[in-house]
Amino acid sequence: MTNFWHKLNKPFFCLAPMSDVTDQAFRFMLAKYGKNKENINQVVFWTEFVAADGLANKLGKKKLAHMLKYTERERPIVAQVFGANPENMKKACQYIASLGFDGIDINMGCPDKSVVSQGAGAGLIKSPQLAREIIQATHAGIEAAGSHIPVSVKTRIGFNKEEIDKWIPELLKEDISALTIHLRTAKDLSLVPANWEYLKKIKELIKNSGKEVLLIGNGDVESIEDAKEKVLKYGCDGVMIGRGVFGNPWFFSEHNPTNKEKLNALIEHTNLFEKLLGLTDNFAVMKKHFKAYVNGFDGAVDLRIKLMNTNNAKEVEKVIKTHLSTGSY
Ligand SMILES: Cc1cc2nc3c(=O)[nH]c(=O)nc-3n(C[C@H](O)[C@H](O)[C@H](O)COP(=O)(O)O)c2cc1C
Numbered sequence: 556m557t558n559f560w561h562k563l564n565k566p567f568f569c570l571a572p573m574s575d576v577t578d579q580a581f582r583f584m585l586a587k588y589g590k591n592k593e594n595i596n597q598v599v600f601w602t603e604f605v606a607a608d609g610l611a612n613k614l615g616k617k618k619l620a621h622m623l624k625y626t627e628r629e630r631p632i633v634a635q636v637f638g639a640n641p642e643n644m645k646k647a648c649q650y651i652a653s654l655g656f657d658g659i660d661i662n663m664g665c666p667d668k669s670v671v672s673q674g675a676g677a678g679l680i681k682s683p684q685l686a687r688e689i690i691q692a693t694h695a696g697i698e699a700a701g702s703h704i705p706v707s708v709k710t711r712i713g714f715n716k717e718e719i720d721k722w723i724p725e726l727l728k729e730d731i732s733a734l735t736i737h738l739r740t741a742k743d744l745s746l747v748p749a750n751w752e753y754l755k756k757i758k759e760l761i762k763n764s765g766k767e768v769l770l771i772g773n774g775d776v777e778s779i780e781d782a783k784e785k786v787l788k789y790g791c792d793g794v795m796i797g798r799g800v801f802g803n804p805w806f807f808s809e810h811n812p813t814n815k816e817k818l819n820a821l822i823e824h825t826n827l828f829e830k831l832l833g834l835t836d837n838f839a840v841m842k843k844h845f846k847a848y849v850n851g852f853d854g855a856v857d858l859r860i861k862l863m864n865t866n867n868a869k870e871v872e873k874v875i876k877t878h879l880s881t882g883s884y
Pocket of ligand 1: 575635662776795796797
């Protein structure tokens, strides 16, 4: 069945799911400044990951609802979910599908102890049979919602060591439309450079499976130009970018923002954060963005120190406006 993945212009670029980073507020900014008529069919957004076990019950659903809010401009948008309990996965994905997302992605790459200890995230690399059941349960949930949205998987090249030949064919036995590979093992975390050479091996496995699965490479990409080079060199269909978008809502448009534009964007982002997430998220979550927005110019360190002492959007705006009025902008 045709789905949004088939309509994308290649190569395409994906906003990585990043917990407490690619929340509603930051995605709104990235869509507003980064998505346009030219790249609308070339940029795919992901939500940060959401716990299936939480979404499977009424109280959890209410608690996590803010993580699954999005705006039309973010489309195509994929919701990412993690879990190791097929029954809960089915319930969670039935709910997610009912919210109108363009796709559901299953996290099989998170190395965090709290996730792996549940058997979820990268823990599923160690249990391929369960991983397959989780994919099946995701489809079952989507079907139960009367939807046909596609399912994708984001994973790594192995758990303790590279185990592509053992792991990837298991995933390819199931119905997935796209496969994102973070080119490190779970043990590597993000401490060693991503090894893009492995993509060629994975591409070959997809080809040999006879299935039409789009391959997305991920790890250490810093710009769209860099992503395009990676596609040419390694032959993937798309590239996913995580940390490269920090502090740069213009990332996907390739506009190179001035310091003034970035500081004004930080005011806007902070106001949005407070408006959309002020009741659910601590202001410390917003503060994580400050360093990425405020750097590379005289006085950046001082400004950052002042910003780190703020407690709300109003204070942030005041500090930045004072800086802008005295700086040579
Ligand atoms: C703060 C942070 C949060 C992350 N949260 C998630 C997540 O929720 N789901 C996921 O699949 N990966 C998550 N990741 C991993 C990224 O999606 C991505 O695979 C990784 O950062 C490598 O890409 P990059 O080098 O372009 O950053 C996270 C990474 C960071 C830095």
